[in-house]
Amino acid sequence: MRMTKRAALVLALIGLAALGRPAAAAADEDGEVISVAKRDFEAARLGRLRLDLLMEKDGRIYLVASPGEMAALAALRVAATVETPRLLQAAGQGLSAAGGINGAYHSTLELETDLRLLERDHPGLASVREIGESLEKRKIYALKISDNAASDEGEPAVLFLGCHHAREWISVEVPFLFGRYLLENYAGSQEVRDLVDASEIWIVPIVNPDGLEYSIHVYRYWRKNRRANADGTFGVDVNRNYGFAWGFDNNGSSGFPGSDIYRGTAPFSEPETSAVRGLFLGRDFRALISFHSFSQDILFPWGYTTDPAPGDAGLDAIAGTMAGLMAGVRGTVYAYGQASRLLYLTNGDTADWAYSVAEAPSYTIELPPVDVDHGGFFNDETAIGAIFDENRPAMLYLTRYAVDHPLPRRRPLPVRRERGRPPAASKPTIIPRPAPGPVR
Ligand SMILES: [Zn+2]
Secondary structure, three states: OHHHHHHHHHHHHHHHHHHOOOHHHHOOOOOEEEEEEHHHHHHOOHHHHOOEEEEEEOOEEEEEEOHHHHHHHHHOOOOEEEOHHHHHHHHHOOOOHHHOOOOOOOOHHHHHHHHHHHHHHOOOOEEEEEEEEOOOOOEEEEEEEOOOOOOOOOOOEEEEEOOOOOOOOHHHHHHHHHHHHHHHHOOOOHHHHHHHHHOEEEEEOOOOHHHHHHHHHOOOOOOOOOOEOOOOOEOOOHHHOOOOOOOOOOOOOEOOOOOOOEOOOOOOOOHHHHHHHHHHHOOOEEEEEEEEEOOOEEEEOOOOOOOOOOOHHHHHHHHHHHHHHHHHHHOOOOEEEEHHHHOOOOOOOHHHHHHHHHOOOEEEEEEOOOOHHHOOOOOOHHHHHHHHHHHHHHHHHHHHHHHHOOOOOOOOOOOOOOOOOOOOOOOOOOOOOOOOOOOO
16 A cells, blocks of 8 residues: 555656646645654664655655654654655756656666666677566666677676665666776776686676666565566565575465565566576576675575585685675675575575576675664665775675686586475584564
């Protein structure tokens, strides 16, 4: 219900200028756009209230609040500013919210434009490829960076993915900025030049474009794709739809279509995961990072079981090195460990699948902030650059590692079929870190 109300309000705000309608037409009788200072938001721990958040800008968090929620904020002594009239006025002056509702974050169209610009400005080094099409017929783009990027030379490849989950906007920006960094520093940095010449670096900033657009324009907290499910609900969790240990149990994914971790009707049932599969299987991929948010974690397989993956110690060592490099930039601590133990069980996710088919070091990085009290799925636009900067040395390191380490070409790893089995008693007992807040 909230989604419908909010959609009406936001669409009204965006559309007012074009329609020339009076301001009162958009004032939803059940909600107002308000803003609160981010410091107040954090101090009062409002992240726990599951408010209908819109965006963050200039130190303020914008949200849609019902009269009841405004009363709750007042009771918590949180100062809120009603923004609806100001936004409507801006819309009336032609300052439509349409170009600004996602601020410095990329929409699907903005990403396409920026990828094409990189390709234009760096001929020979950058090649934009369409690797698939979403349910709503949006293109899924990959940026390939290599010497002679237009021709596939079979060089060692690495893959950086973003935005499996629609509301995790920062996960688009980090892989995109890595691509831009490589291209802009190719001429001036020996390290970058050596790396790019020796490898193929593939970057897919938006795996789930339909979900992202829905998150930008309709419901900021949307997570899944926009599959119309048989029971009338929408969305498959594309990070539970990969074909290894798919549906292994009902903890790491759900068979209930309305769930935020719905795995879909079959492995790779979704065009978004099929696109990644097609890209990955056709090349010599030796490493992968799939970016998500939030919680500042570096997670490695397995996610589907608390049993260690073959080569577990190697995955741990690489993660430790990456965490050290990341902390060295500005002190941000990224915890690292096996996904199922450090965060929670997941089955059918990207990293497990990639590791199962290639034994390529495969990571999920949960970007900042560290928890819901520090913003959850929201990062201030001004933090984008710093978050990329602290991830960059780890991305360079993993790329170098991949170039230097051919993979053991083994058969695909088997799934352990026992379900619900407790971890082997010989392993150290790990007390899972509490993971409050929504799935990410
Ligand atoms: Zn995620």
